[in-house]
Amino acid sequence: MSLMGARGLALSAIAVDYGGVRAVRELSLTVAPGEIVALLGANGAGKSSLVRAVMGLVPSSGRIELDGRALQSFGPEARARRGLAFVPEGRRVFGDLTVRENLEVAARTRTAPRRARLDRVIALFPALEALLGARGWTLSGGEQQMVAIGRALMQEPRVLLLDEPSLGLAPALAAKMFELLGVLAASGAAVLLAEQNVRPALAIATHAHVIRRGALVKSVPAAELAMAGDLGALFLG
Numbered sequence: 001m002s003l004m005g006a007r008g009l010a011l012s013a014i015a016v017d018y019g020g021v022r023a024v025r026e027l028s029l030t031v032a033p034g035e036i037v038a039l040l041g042a043n044g045a046g047k048s049s050l051v052r053a054v055m056g057l058v059p060s061s062g063r064i065e066l067d068g069r070a071l072q073s074f075g076p077e078a079r080a081r082r083g084l085a086f087v088p089e090g091r092r093v094f095g096d097l098t099v100r101e102n103l104e105v106a107a108r109t110r111t112a113p114r115r116a117r118l119d120r121v122i123a124l125f126p127a128l129e130a131l132l133g134a135r136g137w138t139l140s141g142g143e144q145q146m147v148a149i150g151r152a153l154m155q156e157p158r159v160l161l162l163d164e165p166s167l168g169l170a171p172a173l174a175a176k177m178f179e180l181l182g183v184l185a186a187s188g189a190a191v192l193l194a195e196q197n198v199r200p201a202l203a204i205a206t207h208a209h210v211i212r213r214g215a216l217v218k219s220v221p222a223a224e225l226a227m228a229g230d231l232g233a234l235f236l237g
């Protein structure tokens with residue numbers, strides 16, 4: 001399959017091995033600008049391994065392209081400079097830094113655009129404004145998740161990778177977070193979303209890929225999967 005020249009993120013035959021454990025097997029998919037692609041699957045299916053491989057955080061084979069240009073020879077920092085941002089599982093907010101510092105640490109730019117980016121993130125997550133001076137360790141789980149996503153948005157990414165961003169969020173906050181991903185995609189970002197929280201992910205996604213033991217077992221428009229009755233059976237097969 002030739003993916004050369006495609007806009008957005010294109011993965012071709014990605015494989016991840018952990019010393020004999022094959023976590024991802026020759027997996028291919030694309031995420032165009034404006035799309036939200038949901039990567040669904042049971043615990044251990046290989047979702048985290050795939051998104052971490054795309055960010056360059058675990059070694060992989062295969063081809064990773066952004067707008068037709070190969071990324072696989074670059075490390076995570078260089079991939080970030082080229083427009084990839086990653087929200088890892090379990091948040092990773094710096095406890096000793098304030099919320100403002102946690103956000104600004106991601107924007108490697110001069111003062112003026114940094115301020116404009118901060119304003120944009122606060123426009124998306126108004127609740128962050130009152131928290132700007134609070135230290136990371138004082139935040140609730142939901143607040144930390146907002147900061148983690150806000151930090152990725154400070155990079156104004158062209159591709160946003162998220163690993164189970166709704167994990168540990170109260171349903172109302174998770175709904176808000178998913179809604180925000182929709183806004184982000186509408187502004188032209190390509191979003192790849194690994195989730196176990198299937199229904200709300202399908203509600204905002206354009207495409208869905210079900211992954212089982214590291215391989216895609218189903219790739220469909222999200223709306224089609226949303227109508228399927230027993231999603232659990234599909235995952236566990």
Ligand SMILES: Nc1ncnc2c1ncn2[C@@H]1O[C@H](COP(=O)(O)OP(=O)(O)O)[C@@H](O)[C@H]1O
Pocket residue numbers: 018021022023041042043044045046047048049050
């Ligand atoms: N660092 C690691 N070392 C060895 N095996 C791992 C490591 N991380 C994940 N795995 C294994 O790879 C497979 C896929 O895991 P993972 O990508 O975390 O799946 P998911 O995110 O879908 O739960 C599992 O069998 C898991 O045990």
Ligand SMILES: [Mg+2]
Pocket residue numbers: 047048049089163164
């Ligand atoms: Mg995972």
